[in-house]
Amino acid sequence: MTELIERQTAGGDGAIVVEVHEAPHDAHEHHEPTGILKWLTSTDHKVIGLSYTVTSLVMFLIAGALAELIRIQLATPNSSFVSLGEFNQLFTMHGSLMIYLFIGPFAFGGLANIIVPLQVGAPDMAFPRLNALSYWLYLSGSITMLLGFFVAGGPADFGWVGYAPLSTSIYSPGAGPDLWIAALLLSGFSAIFTGVNLCATIFYLRAPGMTMFRMPIFTWNMLVVGILILLAFPVLTAGLIMLYCDRHFGTHIYSLKGGGVPVLWQHIFWFWGHPEVYILALPFFGVVTDVIATFSHKPVFGYKGMVFATITIAALSMGVWAHHMFTTGVVLLPFFSIMSLLIAVPTGIKFFNWIGTMWGGRVRWSTAMLFAVGFLITFLFGGLTGIYLASPPLDFFTHDTYFVVAHFHSVVLALGMGAMAGLYYWGPKITGYMLDERIGKLHFWLFFIGANVMVLPQYWLGLLGMPRRVGVYPHNPEWTDLNQWATVGSVMMGVATLLFLVNIVYSWFKRVPAGDNPWDAQTLEWFTTSPPPHHNYYALPPIRSERPTWDYNHPGAPALVHGHREEPEASELARV
Amino acid sequence: MRAEAKLLIGLGLFFALCGVVYWIWSGENAGSVMLVASGLLGFLPGSYYLWWSNRMRVRASDRDDASIPDGAGVVETFPGSSIWPFTLGMGAFCAGLALVFGTWFALPAIGLVIWALLGAVVESRRGDPGSAH
Amino acid sequence: MSRRPADAGRARTWRRLGSLAVVVVAAGALSGCTVPSFGAHSSATTGGRQTYHLWQGFTIGAIVVGGLTLALILWAAVRYRSRSSDVHMPRQTQYHLPLEIVYTVIPILIVLVLFAFTVVVENEVTATPSVSRENTIRVQAFQWGWRFFYPGFVITGQTTQKPTLEMPANQDVKIVLQSLDVVHGFYVPVFNFSRYALPGVTNFFVFHPTQTGTFFGQCTQLCGLYHSLMWFQVKVVTPAQYATWLSSQQTAAARLAAAAARQSSLQQGTSGIQVRPDIGGGTN
Numbered sequence: 001m002t003e004l005i006e007r008q009t010a011g012g013d014g015a016i017v018v019e020v021h022e023a024p025h026d027a028h029e030h031h032e033p034t035g036i037l038k039w040l041t042s043t044d045h046k047v048i049g050l051s052y053t054v055t056s057l058v059m060f061l062i063a064g065a066l067a068e069l070i071r072i073q074l075a076t077p078n079s080s081f082v083s084l085g086e087f088n089q090l091f092t093m094h095g096s097l098m099i100y101l102f103i104g105p106f107a108f109g110g111l112a113n114i115i116v117p118l119q120v121g122a123p124d125m126a127f128p129r130l131n132a133l134s135y136w137l138y139l140s141g142s143i144t145m146l147l148g149f150f151v152a153g154g155p156a157d158f159g160w161v162g163y164a165p166l167s168t169s170i171y172s173p174g175a176g177p178d179l180w181i182a183a184l185l186l187s188g189f190s191a192i193f194t195g196v197n198l199c200a201t202i203f204y205l206r207a208p209g210m211t212m213f214r215m216p217i218f219t220w221n222m223l224v225v226g227i228l229i230l231l232a233f234p235v236l237t238a239g240l241i242m243l244y245c246d247r248h249f250g251t252h253i254y255s256l257k258g259g260g261v262p263v264l265w266q267h268i269f270w271f272w273g274h275p276e277v278y279i280l281a282l283p284f285f286g287v288v289t290d291v292i293a294t295f296s297h298k299p300v301f302g303y304k305g306m307v308f309a310t311i312t313i314a315a316l317s318m319g320v321w322a323h324h325m326f327t328t329g330v331v332l333l334p335f336f337s338i339m340s341l342l343i344a345v346p347t348g349i350k351f352f353n354w355i356g357t358m359w360g361g362r363v364r365w366s367t368a369m370l371f372a373v374g375f376l377i378t379f380l381f382g383g384l385t386g387i388y389l390a391s392p393p394l395d396f397f398t399h400d401t402y403f404v405v406a407h408f409h410s411v412v413l414a415l416g417m418g419a420m421a422g423l424y425y426w427g428p429k430i431t432g433y434m435l436d437e438r439i440g441k442l443h444f445w446l447f448f449i450g451a452n453v454m455v456l457p458q459y460w461l462g463l464l465g466m467p468r469r470v471g472v473y474p475h476n477p478e479w480t481d482l483n484q485w486a487t488v489g490s491v492m493m494g495v496a497t498l499l500f501l502v503n504i505v506y507s508w509f510k511r512v513p514a515g516d517n518p519w520d521a522q523t524l525e526w527f528t529t530s531p532p533p534h535h536n537y538y539a540l541p542p543i544r545s546e547r548p549t550w551d552y553n554h555p556g557a558p559a560l561v562h563g564h565r566e567e568p569e570a571s572e573l574a575r576v
Numbered sequence: 577m578r579a580e581a582k583l584l585i586g587l588g589l590f591f592a593l594c595g596v597v598y599w600i601w602s603g604e605n606a607g608s609v610m611l612v613a614s615g616l617l618g619f620l621p622g623s624y625y626l627w628w629s630n631r632m633r634v635r636a637s638d639r640d641d642a643s644i645p646d647g648a649g650v651v652e653t654f655p656g657s658s659i660w661p662f663t664l665g666m667g668a669f670c671a672g673l674a675l676v677f678g679t680w681f682a683l684p685a686i687g688l689v690i691w692a693l694l695g696a697v698v699e700s701r702r703g704d705p706g707s708a709h
Numbered sequence: 710m711s712r713r714p715a716d717a718g719r720a721r722t723w724r725r726l727g728s729l730a731v732v733v734v735a736a737g738a739l740s741g742c743t744v745p746s747f748g749a750h751s752s753a754t755t756g757g758r759q760t761y762h763l764w765q766g767f768t769i770g771a772i773v774v775g776g777l778t779l780a781l782i783l784w785a786a787v788r789y790r791s792r793s794s795d796v797h798m799p800r801q802t803q804y805h806l807p808l809e810i811v812y813t814v815i816p817i818l819i820v821l822v823l824f825a826f827t828v829v830v831e832n833e834v835t836a837t838p839s840v841s842r843e844n845t846i847r848v849q850a851f852q853w854g855w856r857f858f859y860p861g862f863v864i865t866g867q868t869t870q871k872p873t874l875e876m877p878a879n880q881d882v883k884i885v886l887q888s889l890d891v892v893h894g895f896y897v898p899v900f901n902f903s904r905y906a907l908p909g910v911t912n913f914f915v916f917h918p919t920q921t922g923t924f925f926g927q928c929t930q931l932c933g934l935y936h937s938l939m940w941f942q943v944k945v946v947t948p949a950q951y952a953t954w955l956s957s958q959q960t961a962a963a964r965l966a967a968a969a970a971r972q973s974s975l976q977q978g979t980s981g982i983q984v985r986p987d988i989g990g991g992t993n
Contacts, residue, residue, distance in 0.1 A: 033657050037657075038657075040659065040662050041657040041658055041659050041662065042657055043654070043655055043656065043657060043658055043661070084934055084935065084937055084938075085934050087937075088931070088933075088934065088936070123651060123652070123654060124654050128654055128655050129655050129658050129660065129661050129696065130661075131661075132658070132661035132662070132665075133661040133664055133665055135661075135665075136661055136662055136664070136665020136666065136668075136669075137665050137668055137669075139665070140665060140666070140668060140669035140672060141672070143669070144669070144672050144673065144676075158931065158933075159931045163891075163892055163930070163931070165890070165891050165892070165908060166891040166892065166931065166932060166933060171852075171890070171891055171933060175676050175677070178675060178676040179676050181675070182672035182673065182675045182676050183672070185672060185675075186668060186669065186672045189668070203577070203580050203625075205637075205651075205652070206637035207637060207644070207647060208636035208637055208639070208642040208643065208644055208646045208647035209636070209637070209639065209640070209641075209642040209643065209644070209646075210637055211579075211637065211638055211639070211640055212579040212580070212638075213579070227584075227587065230617065231614050231617055235610060244675065256908050256909045261909065262892065262907060262908050262909060263907055263910065264606055267604075267606040267607055267610075268606060268610075271606075271607065271610045296789070296799070297798070297799050298799055298800075298801055298802065299801055299802075299803045300803070301802065301803065301804075301805075302803075302804060302805075302809050303803060303804075304804075305809050305813075311583070311586075311587070314587075315587055315590045315591070318591060318594070318611070318614055319591075319594045319598070319611065321607070322607065327894065327903050327904050327905050328905045328907055328910075329904055329905065329907070329910070329912040329914075330907070330910060331602075331604070332598070332601060332602035332604065333831055333835070334824075334828060334831070335597075335598060335601055335602065337824060337827055337828075337831075338820075338824050341820045341823055341824050341827075342817075342820055344816060344820055345813065345816045345817050345820060348812065348816045349809070349812065349813055349816075351778060352778075352781075352809075352812045353809075355778075355781045355782055355785055356802075356805070356808075358782075358785040358786065358789055359785050359789065360789060360799055360800055360802060361789050361799045362789065362791045362795060362797065362798075362799045363785075363786065363789050363790045363791055364791045365790060365791075373782065373786055376782050377779065377782060380775060380778055380779060380782075381775070384771045384774070384775045385771075387767070387771065387823070388764070388767055388771075391763065391767065391823065391827040391831075392827065392831050392835075393759070393760045393763055393827065393830045393831050393834050393901075394760065394763060394764055394767065394827075396760065396834065396901065396902050396903055396904070397749070397750075397757075397760065397896075397898065397900075397901040397902055397903060399894075399903060399929070400894055400896070400903065400929035400930055401896075401929065459748075460748060463748035463749055463750075464748075464898070465896075465898030465899075465925070465927075467894075467896065467927055467928070467929040468929070469931045469936060469937075470927075470936065470937035471937050472937050472938075473937075475925065475940060476925075535654075540644045541644075542643055542644060543642075543644075544640075554798070556798075557798050557801055558801065559801045559802075559803040560800065560801050560802055560803055560804075
């Protein structure tokens, strides 16, 4: 069944708002499926996005449980809580579930799927059936990855990066690694199709007046993420197919025996792997930008600078992959070093723009804003330690130690806080109900403190020489105390996550209606109802700036184009 | 569509330039190929948009002074609920499992995929069921 | 309308702080004597010592930049928080181009300085000057242990589990690193250095140890089931002790070879000379 979307003006010429509605050919045959059929057949981006969000949060919980097991094992130097083989499987699956199956899909399949069409004023994503397919591929990939726990030999155990030759069939035989490959192929295609949808929707379906430089920063970031997905994911897919061929078809692409080049895996993997971490980070940069602007009652500071910084980050990120390979001895160190150091510049621009957005504002400390600022602080530490890793001599003694583990956990835990900010901020828009703020604040503090309690000792452990991916450390009992602190931090985060689940259940029962715009937010999606109707908008306001809802609600407070202009000119006021 | 064209072509140029510099400086094959290919991925859609942007009217969504009534009329035709994405997804799932567990799963995979593709194409052509198309 | 004094003053403060950061980084990297270690090893090799100073310089820069940014975040969070009596509409400032340019240009300058120092230290650490044969050691990594070969010399009594890599202090020692199977990582924390053993690739690097002692080493690249147990030690001795050790190894090896030759001639018909490693050393 197809639906024809029309916009009609109401009230004749010069009307301020218009009607947007569907025009089915037959008035009677238009009903939406309900119940389980709805979840199986819907092509509505909001339903698909909600499926993605729930599934990815389930993956987060499983991966988080694995993390707690890892931290229990590492709390004593020579623990036999799990065997060495099981430990290898634990961190492999923890990393794989978190990176491939939680944070990426949550960002571009969950949040962006729901919010981007709303933010540009579109009735749906450009290719709704492709969108639905993306979800089913993602779900299939997730189940395939988890099946590894049920096969003889267990799941993959060669780290989430699966370096060859360790991942070839000689050193890692069995179904577990093959399931890992199949899972990544499925979820990889899922991501590619979502990338197509993001780009097409943003290029083609923007509402009248919603020019490229009036889109919210979250949407800009998701456009760049869509492009990065299209650049990077096919490379990973190709690399995985080649690995599969080595494992099963007797090719020797990565194995020395037939003239293969083992380090080729690392080049291909990281050519995807580094843009991937920006695919993970940029959506949450966007979330935090929108959240900070809303709760500071100010426009985004340095909007064009933000856009420029996002594009620069994406461009540079394609050229830095071998900074993960500095210790191989076979890569061009200065090239990757200068490119990696340069990425700090646009990231710094973003930081100062976030601060500038808060500066001089009137900051309301909702849970979403707390998580956004928690993100700022945590990402600051993580980003600074990343600068060390961009310097090869400094990387030589920190690579593959807990210093790196601490660096990327700082960064991804910050992204996790960005995710929480997104859920508390847009949750009311998507579901129509508010999440409880008091439980939310407790959730925030426990998570933020726990994250730092875990990560700060891990930096120190890395400097003391503790390598990553080791399950026992009997020759270094002096590492025990720091490991125990890290375990305490991880338990705090576990409790915080349970609190979040409690909040969801509690808020679901309390049912405090959100209304259209509970936060007095600025961007277009806050103009429609909560939750939005089937094709998103019954009416659209005039779009004259990057804050159409704000301009509609606060016609006397437009953004000042030059930071120091006292009085806005009459021509800048919202116009029909 | 000029902004989109500039964005993509700009990225394409940057990657191609990086690829050339990287190749000259390091001579490493894999990275050079991947960077140049990334450049092509920017040029291909970018030049398409550039070509079109010189030949099309400026769209309402690209005009600063566009008003909502300017976008009146048919926006687009969107597919409604459809079982075919689910079917195709399950076919792909079976194909993935076939990679691991053997040809047992390849048969349902092929069947589901073909069925889903046929179903989706027929659904697109037929449009609204019960209409006179 | 002209720029407000407060804005110009803020830009000036930024510039001052930025140049201060650069100067401090440079001073810290160059001097290093009274600067705290910030957690890194002051190292037992010359390359490691330079890496240590680079670490200190970076950390001072990180503290300045990070501290400033953190202070700004916290200040904005506290100073501009909404109080219940507060209902004013804040100034809707959207751009401030001069300020934005400042905080684009200064980080670029800082990055270029960091890169310059990085290249200097990197060239030192990765240099491979020519080294005498007795100071060239071949390290072989495999699942799941290490073997150390001294080309031109026979070493007896080595285990593969937590073996000892002996080397002389105050001389260039070249390591030739190879892998028999998967990717391994040769990591000596106190040397501030690690390098992958890549199958099919031979990696070379040179240490110049500055102190004697025994230092712990471990595999850092996941290589399978017993990756956690792939330890070794580096024992740095004086050059005289090193020479003595090498020659005593040759004596021991020669004696073993002679004993085996006697053994096989007695047995009459056993072909080949088999040197059985004698763990625990021979007599004399």
